[in-house]
Amino acid sequence: MAMANEGSELVVRSGTGRLSTLTAALGLLAVCPATAQEPPKAPEYRIKAAFLYNFTLYTDWPPDSFPKDDSPIVLAIVGDDPFGGELDKAVRGKTVRGRPIEVHRYAKAGDALPCHLLFLSNEHARNLPQFLDRLGEPLPLTVGETEDFTRVGGAIRFFVEGNKVRFEVNTDALARARVKMSSKLLSLAKIVRDTEER
Amino acid sequence: MSRPHTFKSKITLVVMATSGAALLLAILALLVDEYVSHRQDAARRLRIIAQIVATQSSAAVLFKDARAAEEILGSLRAEEELVAASIYTVEGHLFVRYLRPDARPEDLPARPGHPGSGFRDGNFEMFEPIVVDQKPMGTFYLRSDLRQLRARLVWNVVIAFCVLAGAALIAVSLASRLLSRVMRPILNLEQLANTVTTQRDYAVRARQESDDEVGRLVHAFNEMLAQIQLRDDALRKAQGELEERVQARTVALQNALRELESFTYTISHDLRAPLRAMSGFSRALLEDYGSSLDPGGREFATRISSAAKKMDSLILDLLDYSRLTRQEVKIERVELEPLASEVVRQMEAEARERRATVVLERPLPAVLGHALTLSQALTNLVSNGIKFVGPGVDPMVRIRATRRDSVVRIEVEDNGIGIAPEYHERIFRIFERLNPSETFPGTGIGLAIVRRATERMGGRSGVESELGRGSRFWIELPAAPEPPPAGTPP
Numbered sequence: 001m002a003m004a005n006e007g008s009e010l011v012v013r014s015g016t017g018r019l020s021t022l023t024a025a026l027g028l029l030a031v032c033p034a035t036a037q038e039p040p041k042a043p044e045y046r047i048k049a050a051f052l053y054n055f056t057l058y059t060d061w062p063p064d065s066f067p068k069d070d071s072p073i074v075l076a077i078v079g080d081d082p083f084g085g086e087l088d089k090a091v092r093g094k095t096v097r098g099r100p101i102e103v104h105r106y107a108k109a110g111d112a113l114p115c116h117l118l119f120l121s122n123e124h125a126r127n128l129p130q131f132l133d134r135l136g137e138p139l140p141l142t143v144g145e146t147e148d149f150t151r152v153g154g155a156i157r158f159f160v161e162g163n164k165v166r167f168e169v170n171t172d173a174l175a176r177a178r179v180k181m182s183s184k185l186l187s188l189a190k191i192v193r194d195t196e197e198r
Numbered sequence: 199m200s201r202p203h204t205f206k207s208k209i210t211l212v213v214m215a216t217s218g219a220a221l222l223l224a225i226l227a228l229l230v231d232e233y234v235s236h237r238q239d240a241a242r243r244l245r246i247i248a249q250i251v252a253t254q255s256s257a258a259v260l261f262k263d264a265r266a267a268e269e270i271l272g273s274l275r276a277e278e279e280l281v282a283a284s285i286y287t288v289e290g291h292l293f294v295r296y297l298r299p300d301a302r303p304e305d306l307p308a309r310p311g312h313p314g315s316g317f318r319d320g321n322f323e324m325f326e327p328i329v330v331d332q333k334p335m336g337t338f339y340l341r342s343d344l345r346q347l348r349a350r351l352v353w354n355v356v357i358a359f360c361v362l363a364g365a366a367l368i369a370v371s372l373a374s375r376l377l378s379r380v381m382r383p384i385l386n387l388e389q390l391a392n393t394v395t396t397q398r399d400y401a402v403r404a405r406q407e408s409d410d411e412v413g414r415l416v417h418a419f420n421e422m423l424a425q426i427q428l429r430d431d432a433l434r435k436a437q438g439e440l441e442e443r444v445q446a447r448t449v450a451l452q453n454a455l456r457e458l459e460s461f462t463y464t465i466s467h468d469l470r471a472p473l474r475a476m477s478g479f480s481r482a483l484l485e486d487y488g489s490s491l492d493p494g495g496r497e498f499a500t501r502i503s504s505a506a507k508k509m510d511s512l513i514l515d516l517l518d519y520s521r522l523t524r525q526e527v528k529i530e531r532v533e534l535e536p537l538a539s540e541v542v543r544q545m546e547a548e549a550r551e552r553r554a555t556v557v558l559e560r561p562l563p564a565v566l567g568h569a570l571t572l573s574q575a576l577t578n579l580v581s582n583g584i585k586f587v588g589p590g591v592d593p594m595v596r597i598r599a600t601r602r603d604s605v606v607r608i609e610v611e612d613n614g615i616g617i618a619p620e621y622h623e624r625i626f627r628i629f630e631r632l633n634p635s636e637t638f639p640g641t642g643i644g645l646a647i648v649r650r651a652t653e654r655m656g657g658r659s660g661v662e663s664e665l666g667r668g669s670r671f672w673i674e675l676p677a678a679p680e681p682p683p684a685g686t687p688p
Contacts (some may be wrong), residue, residue, distance in 0.1 A: 054260045057260070058330075183262075184256060184257035184258075
């Protein structure tokens with residue numbers, strides 16, 4: 001599995017290089033979105049819940065973050081849960097690389113036990129720096145929705161652009177969390193760094 | 199196409215046909231192999247591309263990011279052979295598509311098919327599942343028209359035929375040169391055989407250049423020539439010896455003949471002296487002492503005289519015959535008319551005596567011959583004509599001559615006793631007599647003289663006759679050319 005991941009990452013890198021060159025050189029594309037066949041629009045947080053699950057597919061956490069080979073990937077939500085039951089629905093019965101997925105909810109940031117992906121509601125996201133200081137190793141992959149979330153140290157931020165849910169990734173935060181995210185995923189994301197001015 | 203005529207061109211054709219067929223087969227095999235392997239290469243390459251795109255586009259499909267998926271499909275533009283490509287969601291809906299400018303939307307399947315690849319209508323088609331963490335997330339589809347493969351095939355065929363043409367040219371020139379070397383001894387042999395046939399030169403030999411079949415042929419040919427030469431030499435030698443022998447014999451014979459003739463002449467000449475004495479003294483005995491002899495004595499003396507006279511005429515004839523053989527006969531123009539007139543005039547006395555008539559049928563042409571010899575022959579013929587007649591018949595002799603082309607035929611016709619056909623040749627031999635000399639006096643040399651005379655003048659003689667119906671003797675001589683016109687100096 002590790003071999004396959006490395007292989008696919010290599011391939012994707014070269015493909016991305018060609019893609020950017022081509023896009024720059026040709027400008028216009030014969031590709032067009034098949035809007036007619038697209039399924040009906042899902043509610044925003046159902047999409048976001050699906051995204052959270054999808055992130056786990058393209059992310060590798062450090063091995064020491066799992067006590068056992070079949071330890072679950074833990075998704076934690078701190079504060080109000082905007083997903084309702086959507087997140088539980090999205091991950092139910094699913095596994096990633098043989099690991100089940102568990103969803104934990106905490107009222108306060110301080111309650112949060114070690115987890116792999118941490119979704120912060122807006123009220124907690126605003127105090128992110130202080131919150132991060134209080135979290136012990138290993139750091140989870142933090143996801144938020146506030147406008148400066150990634151600039152203040154968050155890893156992934158959801159935002160809506162042109163009626164579509166998109167996301168932003170701070171690669172420095174990924175490094176701090178010792179998380180490897182597939183370039184396939186990164187190619188879909190808007191990339192930011194700590195120092196970068198928005 | 200005309201059939202090749204020379205041995206060399208036949209061999210060249212054989213070489214070209216076999217090597218051309220082999221080369222064609224090899225090229226065809228190469229072409230097929232090339233096409234198949236390139237088709238497999240193309241399929242492999244397209245499968246890799248499909249796998250790359252499927253892997254690469256998984257996140258975009260998963261996150262429903264059409265723009266990112268479009269970008270990935272857009273990168274396929276570099277593959278000119280790709281007609282169309284598309285991504286289907288896991289639910290089977292068309293998500294994004296790529297169409298080459300000349301492709302139509304109908305070229306894409308409406309729904310994803312089963313994973314796999316294959317050639318259809320000369321196109322390569324493939325459905326590749328998009329898998330994330332072993333879970334199907336969608337399907338990637340691509341179709342290639344293998345345009346380059348076909349262009350390459352055409353190009354390969356063109357090159358193959360160029361190579362074939364070039365190889366044929368080289369093979370022809372090479373075969374021509376090599377065959378020239380191989381054929382040279384054979385051609386030399388042919389030339390030599392011609393030389394031997396036309397010039398009958400058996401001393402020539404072919405040069406043996408190799409030990410192969412041709413070399414052995416040359417060797418055998420030379421052996422054959424050597425044997426022919428040996429036989430030819432032996433034959434030539436035998437012929438030469440034979441000729442020498444014949445010549446020696448001829449010379450010996452000629453000498454013997456000349457001696458014999460000389461002997462005959464001498465004897466004849468010397469015999470006349472005692473004969474004259476016998477003749478003269480027997481006549482003197484009759485004239486001077488006839489009155490003193492009784493009738494019996496006179497009878498004996500008369501017989502002696504008559505025998506001597508007869509013998510003298512015999513000897514004279516022999517001398518004539520001998521002279522005809524020995525003397526030089528100069529061939530020149532002879533006017534037949536005066537010559538024949540003279541002969542008739544000389545025979546007048548004898549003719550009167552035998553109540554004979556000699557008719558000369560004029561005109562008579564000129565011939566090529568010897569006047570004296572011809573005169574002698576003619577005299578003998580007329581004399582015979584007067585002499586050999588049946589009892590109580592008055593001899594009638596006609597002399598005529600006719601010219602036919604370049605030959606003049608002189609005929610002496612009589613009404614005599616005639617000659618049986620079986621004797622027509624015999625009578626021309628010396629001392630051949632058909633009748634007893636008591637009935638027809640003569641020496642038996644006359645016709646031999648005629649035959650010898652005509653032969654010496656380059657003519658012929660003969661007789662047409664039947665027993666009791668007279669004879670027609672003839673002499674043929676070359677006609678004299680027309681005399682030059684009067685007034686022209688000779």
